[in-house]
Amino acid sequence: MIQLPANISPAQDVLNSLQKYQEEIDALLTFEEKSAKTKQIFSNRNKIGNKVFDTIKLKLTQMCSGARRCVYCEDSVGDEVEHIHPKNLYPELCFNWGNYVYACGNCNGPKNNKFAVFRDSDGLFCEVNPHRGQKAMQPPSGEDAMINPRIENPLDYCILDISTTFEFVLLPNLNERKHKKADYTFNFVLRLNEREFLRKARANAYTNYKARLYYYTNKKNDGVQGQILHKMIEGIKGEAHPTVWQEMKRYHTLGILTNIDSELNELFIASPEALAW
Ligand SMILES: [Zn+2]
Structure with missing residues (x-):
């Protein structure tokens, strides 16, 4: 998992178009409605031939390492526009440029809509994705419990064992919250050691x-x-x-x-x- 360069961005007219797309979701009245419709609304825009998303993909490609490798596993081709904050949980970030990365199907599939926060109300770690067959609920406010490669360096949380196992090992000096966040990201959501x-x-x-x-x-x-x-x-x-x-x-x-x-x-x-x- 790599930190993506922060200095790549589409031009303002593309960002304006994303904002326009977002208004379609924002106009819906309830969280439930937004959550239910965001996938379809996103698919309607994220199509070959949509100039805005052609540009978005070009910029995401420029951010990738090597031959357009996935931000998470660094191994397979990144060919899916992935929302760091899942769009059914955070519909307000569906068309937010800062919420996009290029990921591969192997990572994006299992990650699906997994996400967690440290709840503001009690500070506890809290998974916010719905369980299978259940509808998404509006997540409680709180600090993200998932490492965000658009703004954070995953290597501030882990060191890769390059002597034998080639597994990511959590750094020993992390506080409790960072330790949980790194374990959740590397081991639970992305399974970067297990594979x-x-x-x-x-x-x-x-x-x-x-x-x-x-x-x-x-x-x-x-x-x-x-x-x-x-x-x-x-x-x-x-x-x-x-x-x-x-x-x-x-x-x-x-x-x-x-x-x-x-x-x-x-x-x-x-x-x-x-x-x-
Ligand atoms: Zn991947």
Whole structure:
């Protein structure tokens, strides 16, 4: 799961069009009515050939890592406009640009409309999605209990174990609320540790990043310059599973990489510029 760049946005006329679309929902009188109709109203607009959503998708593509990878798993193609705040629970955010990410079906399906908050009334963790067969109820006010990749860095909550398991481990110094939020997001909603193919893909990515950095460092030491090196750098930046690369750099910066992979640690010492990629 990656934090998306904050500096990408559609032009004002597209944001204005979204606001116009939103008025159709806002005009409905009750939460129940809004919740029930928001899916259809969204589908009516989110169609191929709708210029507003063509632009939205273009901007979401620019925010993705690598070859338009899903924000959550970083593995599959992101091809579904996903609402971070589910639209049947938060119909007022159905056409809100800041509520969109590109996700894959494997993540978006199980995530569905799962969401939770820390209720303002008593501070307790509270799942707000309806149970199967039940209608959505208006969520109580409260702080989100799900990490929002549009405004937060998931790596402030977790560290990826790049030595053996390639699982996300919650950081030990989190307060109770952050710990719950991270566990809910990583393990319960998105199942980023449970899915074995994701752990394998992260392990592969580690090998790929290391091989690319090894190749780059050797070529640089051979005197290769300019466009050829630039292409190698762009190759690393476009590689799948950028969280793995972020963590390789973090381990080095924290001084713990040398115990795990001294060879990789030496590569960062030989090519410190890589820490900025
Ligand atoms: Zn995914």
